[in-house]
Amino acid sequence: MKKFSMKMIAAFAAAGMMAMSLAGCGGSAGTSGGSESTAGAASGDDTVKVGLLHSLTGSMAISEKAVRDAEVLAIEEINAAGGVLGKQIVYVEEDGASEPSTFATKAEKLVDSEKVKTVFGCWTSSSRKAVKPVFEDYNSLLWYPVQYEGMEQSPNIVYTGAAPNQQIVPAIEYLIEKGYKKFFLLGSDYVFPRTANMIITAQVNAAGCEVVGEEYADMDQTDFAAIIGKIEAAQPEVIINTLNGTGNVSFFKQMAEKNYTSANYMTMSFSIAEEEVATIGADILKGHMVSWNYYQTTETDVNKSFVAAYKAKFGDTRVTSDPAEAAYDAVYLWKAACEKAGSFEVDDVLGAIRTGEISYNAPEGTVTINGENQHLTKPVRIGEVKEDGLIYEVYSTPAAVDPDPYLTTYDWAVAAGIQPIE
Amino acid sequence: MKDMLKKQGSNICFAFIVILLALVPVMFSAGLMNSSTVLFLGKCIAFAVVAMGLDLIWGYTGILSLGHGLYFALGGYAMAMYLKLQSTGGKITDFMHTGGLEELPLVWKPFLNLPLSIVMIILVPAVVSGVIGYFIFKSRVKGVYFSIISQALTWAAYSMFIALSPYTNGNVGITEIKSVFGSIKGDANRGNMFLLFYISLGIMILIYALCKFLVGRKFGKLLIAIRDGENRTYFSGYRVSRYKTFVYVLSAVIAAIAGAVFVNFNGSITPSQMTIAYSITMVIWVAIGGRGTIIGAVIGAFLINLCEYNLSSGAMVEIWQYLIGALFCITILFFKGGIVGFVKDHFPGDKKAAPAAQAKTEEAKV
Numbered sequence: 001m002k003k004f005s006m007k008m009i010a011a012f013a014a015a016g017m018m019a020m021s022l023a024g025c026g027g028s029a030g031t032s033g034g035s036e037s038t039a040g041a042a043s044g045d046d047t048v049k050v051g052l053l054h055s056l057t058g059s060m061a062i063s064e065k066a067v068r069d070a071e072v073l074a075i076e077e078i079n080a081a082g083g084v085l086g087k088q089i090v091y092v093e094e095d096g097a098s099e100p101s102t103f104a105t106k107a108e109k110l111v112d113s114e115k116v117k118t119v120f121g122c123w124t125s126s127s128r129k130a131v132k133p134v135f136e137d138y139n140s141l142l143w144y145p146v147q148y149e150g151m152e153q154s155p156n157i158v159y160t161g162a163a164p165n166q167q168i169v170p171a172i173e174y175l176i177e178k179g180y181k182k183f184f185l186l187g188s189d190y191v192f193p194r195t196a197n198m199i200i201t202a203q204v205n206a207a208g209c210e211v212v213g214e215e216y217a218d219m220d221q222t223d224f225a226a227i228i229g230k231i232e233a234a235q236p237e238v239i240i241n242t243l244n245g246t247g248n249v250s251f252f253k254q255m256a257e258k259n260y261t262s263a264n265y266m267t268m269s270f271s272i273a274e275e276e277v278a279t280i281g282a283d284i285l286k287g288h289m290v291s292w293n294y295y296q297t298t299e300t301d302v303n304k305s306f307v308a309a310y311k312a313k314f315g316d317t318r319v320t321s322d323p324a325e326a327a328y329d330a331v332y333l334w335k336a337a338c339e340k341a342g343s344f345e346v347d348d349v350l351g352a353i354r355t356g357e358i359s360y361n362a363p364e365g366t367v368t369i370n371g372e373n374q375h376l377t378k379p380v381r382i383g384e385v386k387e388d389g390l391i392y393e394v395y396s397t398p399a400a401v402d403p404d405p406y407l408t409t410y411d412w413a414v415a416a417g418i419q420p421i422e
Numbered sequence: 423m424k425d426m427l428k429k430q431g432s433n434i435c436f437a438f439i440v441i442l443l444a445l446v447p448v449m450f451s452a453g454l455m456n457s458s459t460v461l462f463l464g465k466c467i468a469f470a471v472v473a474m475g476l477d478l479i480w481g482y483t484g485i486l487s488l489g490h491g492l493y494f495a496l497g498g499y500a501m502a503m504y505l506k507l508q509s510t511g512g513k514i515t516d517f518m519h520t521g522g523l524e525e526l527p528l529v530w531k532p533f534l535n536l537p538l539s540i541v542m543i544i545l546v547p548a549v550v551s552g553v554i555g556y557f558i559f560k561s562r563v564k565g566v567y568f569s570i571i572s573q574a575l576t577w578a579a580y581s582m583f584i585a586l587s588p589y590t591n592g593n594v595g596i597t598e599i600k601s602v603f604g605s606i607k608g609d610a611n612r613g614n615m616f617l618l619f620y621i622s623l624g625i626m627i628l629i630y631a632l633c634k635f636l637v638g639r640k641f642g643k644l645l646i647a648i649r650d651g652e653n654r655t656y657f658s659g660y661r662v663s664r665y666k667t668f669v670y671v672l673s674a675v676i677a678a679i680a681g682a683v684f685v686n687f688n689g690s691i692t693p694s695q696m697t698i699a700y701s702i703t704m705v706i707w708v709a710i711g712g713r714g715t716i717i718g719a720v721i722g723a724f725l726i727n728l729c730e731y732n733l734s735s736g737a738m739v740e741i742w743q744y745l746i747g748a749l750f751c752i753t754i755l756f757f758k759g760g761i762v763g764f765v766k767d768h769f770p771g772d773k774k775a776a777p778a779a780q781a782k783t784e785e786a787k788v
Binding site for chain 2: 056057092093094095097099100101104105106108109111112113125126129130132133134137138151189190191194195198218219418420
């Protein structure tokens with residue numbers, strides 16, 4: 001009898017799950033089953049619905065959570081200040097589960113079923129590439145907040161992170177100017193490092209310097225002995241590091257085990273921000289260089305209040321980083337574009353964006369959306385990791401750099417033929 | 423009447439699912455459903471197809487393959503390669519250009535033409551699984567050792583697809599493709615979407631009929647015999663390894679067909695479809711629906727995917743994986759036969775059938 005009752009409980013639990021899922025499915029034509037995070041959702045008169053699409057589970061969750069948090073912070077700040085065009089922002093969250101196909105499915109759900117006015121989302125290039133056709137087919141709008149490899153320009157995406165000429169190219173220029181001549185390229189095996197290294201090779205060769213090695217590690221590789229051996233044999237003056245995620249932890253720890261510091265092998269990293277420094281350890285990374293548009297230590301008044309608000313909401317131990325800041329900017333830029341357009345409709349907002357007059361006084365400095373390629377004009381900063389785990393600026397471009405995702409204004413890039421074919 | 427319900431229960435249930443799905447485009451036209459939901463249900467059809475193939479090999483034959491994502495992705499890639507070449511007009515793609523290729527590589531050439539592509543969708547996984555199956559089953563590798571090998575092979579293929587990025591576009595995969603019938607998005611292409619949906623539904627019905635046909639005759643009894651007493655089947659004079667290889671190839675081909683259907687709805691294929699985690703997810707669909715019943719695989723695939731689709735958002739966004747996990751644990755702990763097994767146990771046609779079904783499912787456990 002006891003066993004039977006257990007079964008009944010289990011049966012009820014299973015039946016409940018089924019009912020929930022089916023109810024959600026049936027109801028998804030109007031609004032979805034309990035997805036709105038703020039009460040009084042629906043598409044009422046005084047609210048506007050936006051989507052957040054990040055990985056909250058899976059391997060990318062740890063990175064994307066920070067970005068998602070920054071977006072939520074911006075939304076709450078805007079709501080507290082009276083909303084956009086007099087409407088409060090309501091956000092619908094979907095989990096991309098670190099899986100590009102899930103991203104595509106969820107993007108479709110957001111723009112088609114939930115009828116959101118815009119979506120803030122994605123981190124990896126593969127997830128962005130998977131959702132890009134969805135936003136184009138449904139003529140919707142995505143705000144992509146992470147620096148990336150460039151060579152892309154969708155009319156339905158605004159890229160608020162750096163294009164290659166706002167992170168990679170100035171960093172290599174800086175290194176060449178500092179007298180580094182022998183470069184070693186090390187990256188994870190996926191599209192960003194491969195494209196970045198193609199750009200870097202063209203740039204380094206054009207400057208008369210030399211790439212002495214190029215190696216790729218699997219995304220979850222933990223043993224770097226062979227690669228470190230190749231670095232030792234190649235004797236580079238600087239290592240250009242585009243490793244991502246856990247690869248960085250293993251690589252730098254194994255370099256440290258051999259007592260190599262920034263004095264032996266200087267590295268310039270494009271995927272190490274404040275969060276990664278905390279994971280790897282400031283004692284290991286101190287003295288190494290990174291290139292971004294923003295650091296937690298960036299000295300602007302807006303940044304002081306941004307960092308304070310972020311820590312107040314999510315905890316004192318949290319750090320702000322470039323992607324989080326770019327995501328925060330995205331929400332404010334969308335607000336500015338809506339206000340200029342006087343409407344939330346995608347075509348109107350895109351029209352406002354394409355005037356090239358949408359700008360925002362961001363924590364990193366003033367950023368402006370380029371009306372032609374929908375990337376941001378933004379300042380570039382080379383930073384150095386210090387003992388306290390923060391990154392301090394050692395150089396910044398004299399003026400904000402205009403985005404050039406296809407590098408068409410760089411002669412060496414045109415000569416090397418790295419632009420994609422039509 | 424009662425007797426018919428008992429005998430034809432799963433077919434009636436399947437017919438019910440088919441009718442519901444057939445009504446989906448009608449509901450969409452009436453404005454009761456969004457196109458994103460229709461496309462999602464299209465993907466679910468693909469998942470149901472691969473689950474049926476898995477049920478043949480696991481539920482009936484007792485071979486637990488944790489690597490069917492490999493075949494699903496092989497079919498998906500074959501389809502995607504054809505569709506990609508359609509969108510580039512037969513020229514080389516961006517990622518080939520970036521990878522330093524000057525002209526279309528030889529492996530891409532067959533995918534310039536649709537009939538040949540369809541042949542490749544079936545042939546490539548059949549050859550791969552045939553070779554693997556022949557050697558594995560000939561040397562009588564079974565049980566957990568087979569599961570481990572299937573995982574290792576999937577992992578190897580995954581690494582290879584990422585490493586060969588000039589040919590496969592690495593971990594981004596093949597994106598920005600339309601369906602076989604052209605674009606399926608937007609009002610203007612509604613006809614294409616319906617055509618694709620009904621053809622996919624037709625494929626699901628065909629695969630179901632094929633599976634039911636196979637398990638309903640001596641062949642099916644033999645598979646069960648292999649599952650429940652492999653040595654006895656050998657001693658009875660059957661070449662067990664041949665049967666195993668055949669059913670392995672068959673389920674691989676079914677998985678590949680599912681992958682090809684999936685790509686049409688999804689508009690992209692990435693190596694994450696051939697990960698071990700993805701392969702295990704497929705096994706979970708079958709386990710929850712009920713092994714060794716075919717209909718259970720269909721129910722499980724639809725149910726779990728609908729749960730994931732609706733739970734992984736909004737308020738549940740942080741905890742949905744726990745809910746799915748809990749559902750899986752409950753099923754394993756309390757209903758060994760999955761949902762279908764539960765229904766069979768609690769609503770038996772006659773009292774004698776129930777304990778027999780229970781015993782059967784317990785034996786089926788690997």
